[in-house]
Amino acid sequence: MDQLFVNLKHSILIFAGNFLPEWAVILISILISVTAIAVFGPVTMMYLTLLERKFVGRIQNRFGPNRVGKWGLLQPLADGVKMLTKEDIVPKGADHFAHFLAPVAIVIPALLVFAVVPFGRNMVAVDLSIGILFFLALSSTTTIWIFVAAWASRNKFSLLGGLRSVAQMVSYEIPMVLSVVPVLMVVGSFSTVAIVEAQSGWNWFVLTPWGLIGFVLFFLTGVAEVNRTPFDLPEGESEIVAGFHTEYSGMKFALFYMAEFMNSFTISAIVSTVYLGGWQGPWLPGWLWLLIKSYALILVMMWFRGTLPRFRVDQLMGFAWKFLLPLALLNIFAAGVWLAFARPVNYLLSAIIVALALFILYFANRPDMPKKRVYRYAVE
């Protein structure tokens, strides 16, 4: 079971190898991986929308979509048909070329990062030696297309959304990169496959003091990177209508939506890879483990969405620079201490450092924190 898909691909290649030249087999091998990702990405996205609507619906004491097909299972298809048949509106003052390019281009990095996600043992499209870096680099390019979309729409709300997006990405990129550094230090490699292999046998990094903090940091900054609640300022509906995609409709809008959901999936998958042991786990096949872990994280994102209001721009920045960034730096120190000492001592020491870091940051940020209030009543 574990190697189901790997064996499937292998047997197809052997079959093709009987009558095709070698280069064609390699081409087919590449095409199979690419097709698998190109199908998996959008299908995931379609059903993530349904999952989100159902989950948030239940949180809000309602059913969620349940009319199209059993349990609304055909809802994503209906939405797709609707999106495709919708009129494509381009504002008169828009830069038509850029307005068209942005939604198309934004999907590319979203799909490309799937290449380094190790879905299971031997189930990674490309085992790049710089896997994590590849992921970080490509996910940062999303900003440009958001910004291009915002500018090309020639709408003030879009522009505000685009500016917020850039500011947010620039701020959260730094703690995000820093929160992965401890793992890279311990593993000594950027390769996602190597990172997963280093966590075999319940040595999940999240179970260490620095790993716990790193996990929370990476996940939170990841949520911020994909613009989801409570960091969804670029599209903050109640303030700037729909932010950078205000002027998009139909399929172009669907592409933005697709990129967002595929990004949330990849970020969850990468977080599980880096901190939750990836496809490692008992009994079940590896790819199932990765899916379970990623979906659990996605559900947490949806849970956030169902619960939390959104930050304000300055608070968002403050959170990144005053809390996440110093914590990430101190966390690297904790990981260094972990590496420098032997097994039982390093747990204690890095736990102390992490606890101290949290404590110091809490008190340092205390003046800016909101306070509980006591209310009085008018005297008669």
Add this chain to the structure above:
Amino acid sequence: MFGFGVLKGMLVTIQNFFASYFSKDHLTTVQYPEERLSAKERYRNFPFLVYDQAPEDPRCVACDICAKECPPKCITIVRDSDAEGKPLKRPKSFDIDYSICMNCGICEEVCPFDAIFMDHEFELAEYGRFEDLMYHKDRLLKPNDHFKKIRPTDATRIDAKLAAKTQKPAPPVGN
């Protein structure tokens, strides 16, 4: 400690998530066309006219009070007349524009003859905006049994009142 408030809130939402599978109180949606809420007896929507025996002989005497008191002025009544042009105590036409009516129920309150009441019917969607929503006498007239069915309490009270009135020799004079 920072963050506990957020976690508390998340606890509330996840409780609601699970409760929606177990408690009816946490999944209040009524799946409308298949399930329906039972209408409250006093529910009022649009007015209709009551007749006792035959639709040709409604309770309405065309006194025009409801038309005058209707706040948005959605009722138009034309009084019937016999061959010599003498006015009769029945409406020749009685039109209510449902697109104007605001369901306030004042017509029912002011009617001295208990001839007009608020109906429970609410599935009134039409394709035409003007003529289709202009309800004429034929569509407005409904038997007293309908009234008894939708509002038993009021119907019994009014029937008793009318019965008491018919005992008396002189029926009440309109206008």
Add this chain to the structure above:
Amino acid sequence: MNSFAPLVSVVQYVLMFIVLGAAIVTVSIGNLFRAAIFLAFTLLGVAGLYFFLHADFIAAMQILIYVGAIMTLVIFAVMLTGKMQDPLVAQSNRQKIPAFIILCGVSAFLIPTILKAPWRTLATPHATTAANLGRALMGEFVFPFEIVSLVLLVALIGAIATARSDE
């Protein structure tokens, strides 16, 4: 792996074509904003070429720094230009002729150099691992590395000082 080589070179040529094409569009197009977008494509294409040259790390850095950071900065700079309110942010191409002459001059030097250079090829490209890189930066190249960081620090301080001295 040999039979696979033509495929690789096809992709490489496509990438080169994208890089060159996008670069030409960048300098010739009349719209500043679009020029910036094409510049992004050029940089992305270069990153792709690095990948094929087994310089994964540099490729990732190319994307992270040039595409991710510098391009954002460039687009920001475009937005700060005076003509931003204009739907078609015009780019001034007035210095076409001098630019062409300089280009010819540079090419006259570069092309023969490229052609004459004895290009050495490595038999097996050795993998760049994070650990190796870290060791190189912290060991062999620690002095240039520190100098560069110092320069950057000075630049940062300078930028802040310039911004502040406006009062």
Add this chain to the structure above:
Amino acid sequence: MTEENLSTLATQTLEVSLGPQHPSTHGVFRMNATLDGETIVKLKPVMGYLHRNHEKLAEDMTYLGSMPYTDRLDYICSMTNNFAYALAVEKLAGLEVPERAEYIRIIMAELTRLVNHTLLIGFLLNDLGAFFTPVLYAFREREKILDLFESVSGSRMMCNYFRFGGVKIDFSPGFLEGVKSIIQNYPKFLDEFEKLLSENEILMARCQNVGVLSKELAISAGISGPMLRASGVPYDIRKVDGYSIYNRFNFRVPIGEVGDVYDRYYVRILEMRESIKILAQAVKEIPEGPFISPKGAAGAKAPRTFKPPKGQVYGRIEAPKGELGFYLVSDGSPKPYRYHVRPPSFINLTILEDMCIGNKIADAIVTLGSVDIVLGEVDR
């Protein structure tokens, strides 16, 4: 950087028109905001998109004929609108209200306060960017009260229930049990709501010290209702006028300290708890008896015979949104000579700019949400 340094950098302000079509202007309301970055330097509220000639229409209608129109002023709380109008007309005509009717009125008014405050807090959270969860919880509870309203008056929102000298019809069977169950269950819901919201750090950070309204400005601008009390002015017309039979009930008036959005939020939560107290007392003490005075009943049956004597009155109540007053001039005919409404949300809205300047654009939306407006009442 200090303020002066900032001013030396040449910046352009951005004019943004929030509304009339905007997701969170609570209707067709428009704010012409001038932004410096995301900071508001100027904000002009534009009203009148929903003007329906309410006052002029009333001059051509019998006194009773205006009653259903008052439902449509503030369509969230039709019962209190009815109450204020009935109170003014009763003052004009010198009508007595039977004991039972007074209790019925107070039960209705306090239920309406629960509906209004719950819903407002839900929508405030929507303005803050929460994805509909608080609104739907608010709807869930509001539904129970609306069911009661429907069982009594026949309509959920447009109740048209009050009559001059009493109410239209007595309670339906089972109504008081319904109110009792509300009294029992609503505090539980409020606890849940508070657990979800009151201590949420994001909400606190977004609301505290945002949209601050000073005591002095609040008084001089004629602000009323929870907004005034949140600014620290202990002024509640239920206490000050003691209209109807409010002086028989034992309740407290919560007041805020800072006058920011959080105070406005919390004062409303506390007010709801006090309202439940009033309800409990009213349900316990409600006597048997007629629900409308004979003179009033005659007036309701034949509105054209209802001719208040010449004169002018101003009747006011503490509506959930603030001081709702009706100014009526009678010339002795069945129709009012002059009919004027003092809508609380319109007057509370006039100082929006003062509260918003210097804040971020996201704060303007929240401040607007905390003012608690209903455009039906603002524009009339």
